[in-house]
Amino acid sequence: MSEPQVSIGAGGPSDQPKRAWAVLSVVTGALFLEGIDIAMLNVAIPSIAWDIGLAPESAHWVISAYVLAYAGFMILGGSVADALGRSRVFLAALAVFAAFSLVGGLAQEPWILITVRFVTGAAAGFMTPAGFGLLTTAFPVGAARNKALAIYGAIGASGFLMGVVAGGLLTELDWRLVFIAPATLALGSFVTGLISLPSDLEGWSTGRGRFDLTGGLLLTGTLVSVVMGVVSVGDEIGSPVGWSALVIAVLLFAAFTVHQQRSANPLIPVGLLVSGLLPWVGSIGLLFIGAFFAWQFVLTLYLQDLLGWSAVQTGIAFAAMGVELLIAPTLTPWLTTRFGNVVVMTIGLIAVTIGFALTLRLDSNAGFLDLLPSLLLLGVAFAFIYGPLTASAVEGVEARHHGVAGGIVYTGFQFGAALGVSIATIVLVGNEHLVLDLADYRRALIVPAVAAALALVVGVMAGVRSKQETQA
Structure with a gap:
């Protein structure tokens, strides 16, 4: 079945490509905002915990509260966006995100901060699938959409990667800036969205008003x-x-x-969960992002608490993952055109599995050069996984369900992040000592290594399934 195309503005045919790229700029900006927000919090957690009195075993709730709400409301957010209009849901959620991020920067008590993170996570749960639906509807199936999704994935991944650098720099000044900065960016995106996003049309949904x-x-x-x-x-x-x-x-x-x-x-239309590669993509996303968040959480504590690195040093070290910014917009689209999304994604899963395994050899005297191979491999992994994975999510899915399909994939991302950090925390503090030592960190780093290996197995199985469907 061919996908129905939706007009995205009042201009003629010559205006459509320009308007589509305007949509891309707004929704990728929001995705970057979400990535940089959570990544900055990862780096800032030790400072936040010390300042407002969060115990080590409870500090992960600053992250978990956000990603739990993000995951929980993601599918509902996609359904609401498909029903009420993707532009209005996107902008409303962006406004809530900005407002509560500012409140987080003023919080004085742990419970207030955790509540704020839950609300901003819920807002992101509505914003992301609405933006994803706007993007896939603005670009027709083919090379243009593949390129747009590659850029979307690259910028989204860069938010995770650049956030650790920005988080380190801002935390050195004042950890509250890691809340105030996203609030400012969200406000700017909101104003840009009011100008650039299309008006919601009846043709975007067959079930308007029902969710x-x-x-x-x-x-x-x-x-x-x-x-x-x-x-x-x-x-x-x-x-x-x-x-x-x-x-x-x-x-x-x-x-x-x-x-x-x-x-x-x-909430989930009948048959959607088994459409195309969606179940495989959702599983890979859960395992990969879960592994990344667990790894980043444990490694940040290892570098700062065991090795004595500052937040700035930690952020600058993570900047090596920025190689993703060079690869994703250039090499990744060429590879996906030549070999397909699943093959490229599987190569990325191989890279991340090796990268996480290498961190198991770190000791109490490790330096930046010991960590560098893992950081570079993770940058390559994000370049090869994020864009192809999101592109695969809507293969074989009707355009009217793209918001929900995006919600399912990103639910896997965020639920994986919450479980990854939680399980890593359990393994990290699972001893009888009051002070964590090298053995504790090494044991916790096994969690992301195993999760990445499982994601690789699922990726290979998805490749086999994709090949079978192509031959059928």
């Missing part, structure tokens, strides 16, 4: 309960809170499943 709020809340509750249960049981095997949370997660997921079967407008 599954109950399903979204049930799914969010499921995700929050799972991670809370994992963390609590990890801290104490017999924890009644942990096991209760896991039981609640099972009940909520059962209720979500029943509700989806009975709903006239299910």
Whole structure:
């Protein structure tokens, strides 16, 4: 079935390419904002925890609260955007993101900060799939869309990579700037979006005004309960809170499943989860981003708490991953055109698996040169994975469901991030010592190495599946 094309402005045919690239600039700017926001927080966590009194075993909630809400509301956000209009949902979510980021910069208590992170995560959960839907609808299937998605992926990944550098520099001045800076960027993006984004048209949705709020809340509750249960049981095997949370997660997921079967407008349209490469892409995204966040979280603590590096030194070291900025917009589109998205993505998964495995050899005397091979390999991995993965997500999916499809993929990203950081925290502090030592960090770094290896296995399986469908 050919995808219906939607007019994105009042101009004639000659204006459409220009207007499409204007849409790209706005939505990629927002994706960059989300990436840089969470990456800066990763670097700033030690300073934040020390300043407002967060214990090491609780510090991860500054990240987890954000990514849990992000993951929980992502699919609902895509459904709402498809129903009510992607531009208006995108802009409304961007405004909330800006406002609560500013509140975070003024927070004085841990609970306020964690609440702020949950709200900004929920806002991002609406903003990302709305932006993804705007992008895939603005560009027709073919070379133009592949190029746009390569740029989208490159800039999104650069947010993660550049955020650690900016986070280190800003934290050195004042950790509150890592909240105020994203608020400022979000406000600028909001103004640009008001000018550049298309008006929402009836043709964008066949179900305008109808979306599954109950399903979204049930799914969010499921995700929050799972991670809370994992963390609590990890801290104490017999924890009644942990096991209760896991039981609640099972009940909520059962209720979500029943509700989806009975709903006239299910959160996830029937058959969407098995469309094209979407299930494979979602699994790879969960494992890859989960591995990256776990690795970055543990490595940041290792560099600053064990080796005594400053936040600035940590950020500058991570800047080596910026090789992604050179590769993604140039080499990646050429490779995907020649070999296909899945092949290029699998090469990236090989690179990240090797990179994470190399960090297992780090010791208490490690320096930048010891870390450099892993940083470069991770930069290559982001260049080869992020864009091709997002491009694969909508292969075989109807245009009217692109928002939900994007929501599913990015739900995997954020849920993976939350679980990755939580599991790494469990493994990191899982000893009887009050002070973490080298053995603890090495043990925790096994988590991202294993997750990356599993992602590689799924990538190979996706390649086999893609080849079979091509031959069929």
